[in-house]
Structure formats: C-alpha cells, structure tokens
Amino acid sequence: MQTVIETRELTKHYPITSGLFRRVSGHVRAVDEVNIAVEEGKTLGLVGESGSGKTTLGRLITGLETPTSGSIIFQGKELSRLTKTDDDQSREKIQMVFQDASASLNPRRRIRGILLDSLLRNKIETPSTRSRMIDDALETVGLPADFADKFPYHLSGGQRQRVAIARALISRPDVIVLDEPTSSLDVSVQANIISLLEHLQREMGFAYIFISHNLSLVRAIADDVAVMYLGRIVEMSRADELFTNPMHPYSTALLSMIPTISEDEQDLLPRRMKLVGEIPSQSDLPNGCRFVTRCPLAMPVCDRTEPDQRKIEEHSIRCFLF
Numbered sequence: 537m538q539t540v541i542e543t544r545e546l547t548k549h550y551p552i553t554s555g556l557f558r559r560v561s562g563h564v565r566a567v568d569e570v571n572i573a574v575e576e577g578k579t580l581g582l583v584g585e586s587g588s589g590k591t592t593l594g595r596l597i598t599g600l601e602t603p604t605s606g607s608i609i610f611q612g613k614e615l616s617r618l619t620k621t622d623d624d625q626s627r628e629k630i631q632m633v634f635q636d637a638s639a640s641l642n643p644r645r646r647i648r649g650i651l652l653d654s655l656l657r658n659k660i661e662t663p664s665t666r667s668r669m670i671d672d673a674l675e676t677v678g679l680p681a682d683f684a685d686k687f688p689y690h691l692s693g694g695q696r697q698r699v700a701i702a703r704a705l706i707s708r709p710d711v712i713v714l715d716e717p718t719s720s721l722d723v724s725v726q727a728n729i730i731s732l733l734e735h736l737q738r739e740m741g742f743a744y745i746f747i748s749h750n751l752s753l754v755r756a757i758a759d760d761v762a763v764m765y766l767g768r769i770v771e772m773s774r775a776d777e778l779f780t781n782p783m784h785p786y787s788t789a790l791l792s793m794i795p796t797i798s799e800d801e802q803d804l805l806p807r808r809m810k811l812v813g814e815i816p817s818q819s820d821l822p823n824g825c826r827f828v829t830r831c832p833l834a835m836p837v838c839d840r841t842e843p844d845q846r847k848i849e850e851h852s853i854r855c856f857l858f
C-alpha cells in the first residue's frame with residue numbers, strides 16, 4: 537500500500553499574550569512534533585481525551601490551521617512548498633467532516649447551494665454537470681435528489697451528517713478527516729453512518745483519519761490507531777495489536793474503561809489501570825514525561841526527562857518502561 541498522507545514533526549503552538557503591549561508570555565502547545573502516516577484505502581483512528589490535540593491535528597492536516605513548524609506530505613509532495621494553485625488543488629483532495637453537522641451547515645442555504653461551493657472551487661463550470669454531481673453525491677450517501685432543495689433544518693441529525701459527508705466527497709478527495717462524526721447521533725443512526733463510511737471506503741478507496749472518543753467504534757473501523765496525550769502521540773500500532781496488547785500506561789487506562797455488559801467482554805480488555813486526576817493544561821506542561829502526573833507506574837526518571845519515540849515490537853511508543 538502507498539502512503540497517501542503523512543506528517544513529519546508537525547507542531548502547532550498558540551501564543552499567550554498579556555499586558556498593554558500584548559507580549560507573549562507563554563504558549564499553548566496543542567500539537568507537538570507529531571508523526572503519522574495513512575495508507576490509501578486505510579483508516580487511522582486517533583484517540584485520546586478532550587484537550588489532547590486530536591481536533592487541532594485534524595485541522596492542521598486539512599489546512600484550517602497553519603502549522604508552527606513541521607510538514608505535511610500529501611501524495612509525496614510537501615504542501616507548504618507547493619504554489620498557491622497547486623496547494624489549493626491538493627487541499628480540495630483533503631476534506632473534513634465535522635463533529636456537529638448542524639453547526640457546520642449554513643442554515644440559510646439550501647443543500648444544493650452548500651454542495652455547489654465545492655464544485656465552484658473545483659471550477660466545474662457546466663451547470664448540468666454540477667447538477668448531476670450534486671444528485672450523485674446525495675444518492676451516494678443514501679439521500680434522494682430532492683433533498684437538494686431542502687434547508688438543513690428540514691433534516692434529521694443523521695440526514696444532516698449524510699449531507700456533511702456528501703459535501704466532503706463531492707470533490708473526489710483522497711483523504712477525509714472525520715472529527716467525531718457520530719458523537720451527536722443516537723446509536724442506531726451511528727451504526728448507519730459507520731456502515732456508510734465503510735461502504736464508501738471500499739467503493740472509492742478513501743483514506744480516513746477517524747477522530748473519536750468512542751474506543752469501541754475505533755476498534756470496529758480502524759486499521760491503525762494513534763493514542764494522543766497533551767499534543768504528543770504516545771503510542772501507535774495496528775488496531776488489533778493495540779487493543780489486545782497496549783503498552784503505554786495511558787493506552788492501557790483508556791482501553792480498560794471501555795464499557796462492557798458481560799464478564800466475557802471484560803475478559804477481552806487489557807488489565808485494569810485506573811486513570812486519576814485531570815489532564816494538565818497545554819500551556820503548563822509537567823516536567824519530564826507528560827503523563828507523569830497521572831501515571832501509576834511512574835519512575836524517578838519520568839519526572840526529569842521526556843521519553844523519545846521508539847519502536848518496540850509492532851508499537852511506536854513514548855515510555856521509559858520499555
């Protein structure tokens with residue numbers, strides 16, 4: 537499989553200013569030296585608590601945020617080094633589906649107008665071609681063509697999310713970043729959306745970056761999983777390997793909290809590890825390992841030095857235990 541998109545040392549720090557002259561007094565280190573890679577037709581699950589930097593990473597990849605440093609490589613080309621025309625064309629091939637479709641769809645525009653924007657950016661000039669592509673996009677996500685004349689408030693939550701997916705795929709992307717795409721939907725609608733996403737990936741070969749708090753969902757859909765904590769990837773491996781044999785204490789703690797309804801299901805989870813305390817502020821990181829303030833297995837070295845990322849068996853991990 538060919539890598540379609542990767543990041544190299546990707547970093548995003550937001551300055552904190554104070555005083556009359558707005559001097560920079562610190563930084564919010566939202567994303568710190570992140571390295572990930574996604575292959576064609578595969579799904580990378582990105583998991584971690586709120587405040588870990590997952591959504592910021594997704595916004596960097598889609599061009600909604602500008603990196604402080606590092607690079608994004610798309611189809612072998614570094615996006616920051618492309619001309620504006622080439623960059624715009626490449627960015628159209630990297631789309632995002634947001635967590636709340638109600639907030640991401642303009643309530644004053646009909647669905648046709650919302651989908652039309654992407655086609656105009658791609659300079660699809662023939663009205664008949666644009667109309668056909670809009671109808672095709674709606675049909676692809678399981679909505680009738682007459683939905684194009686409706687407003688978002690006419691639709692249910694699941695239907696709005698399908699429109700958001702149609703907007704992402706109408707430009708024929710190679711990569712789609714899915715930021716909690718089912719979190720605001722009930723369980724039955726979630727299953728339908730996930731089934732749709734899997735079908736589209738099989739048919740069209742999209743690469744997905746699937747951001748979610750729902751670890752059971754990630755386990756079902758992802759080929760690889762990256763665990764993020766305070767702006768860093770602390771562990772990354774194949775999904776089946778991570779869920780059966782997590783190595784980083786944070787990964788173990790997250791997975792042990794997956795809800796179960798039977799003892800047999802509980803036996804499939806890794807050993808229990810209690811996660812205590814709150815995630816620290818990204819503007820006031822702990823010394824040494826970023827997980828040291830909450831880790832039940834912390835050692836003296838963890839207070840002094842931040843571990844490097846290293847390859848252990850099939851895992852890429854930041855931890856002194858290994």
